[in-house]
Amino acid sequence: MDQAAPSGSPRRSRFWLYTPFVLLLLLAIAWSIAWFVIRNRAADALDGWLAAEARSGRQWTCGDRTIAGYPFRIEIVCNSST
Numbered sequence: 001m002d003q004a005a006p007s008g009s010p011r012r013s014r015f016w017l018y019t020p021f022v023l024l025l026l027l028a029i030a031w032s033i034a035w036f037v038i039r040n041r042a043a044d045a046l047d048g049w050l051a052a053e054a055r056s057g058r059q060w061t062c063g064d065r066t067i068a069g070y071p072f073r074i075e076i077v078c079n080s081s082t
Contacts, residue, residue, distance in 0.1 A: 031071060039067050042074050 046065075053060050062078035069075035 035070055035074075039070075039074060042076065043067055046076060 046062075050060050050062070060081060062081050064079050066077045067074065068077065
């Protein structure tokens, strides 16, 4: 009848404690990457539209174009368009 008593409770894994935070971080990183990819596609689409307009004989210029709106929208601002 000489059985060894367990010394304390077994160590539990903290995997489920940190998982939501890691997933949130990964989601934020993925969102940021997606936003910048979409931003670049919007800039390419605008450049394509300006080129198509130039081929049609209409000249549009946007010297100081900015693309902003992170994280929830794409905002293209052209202060001096002609």
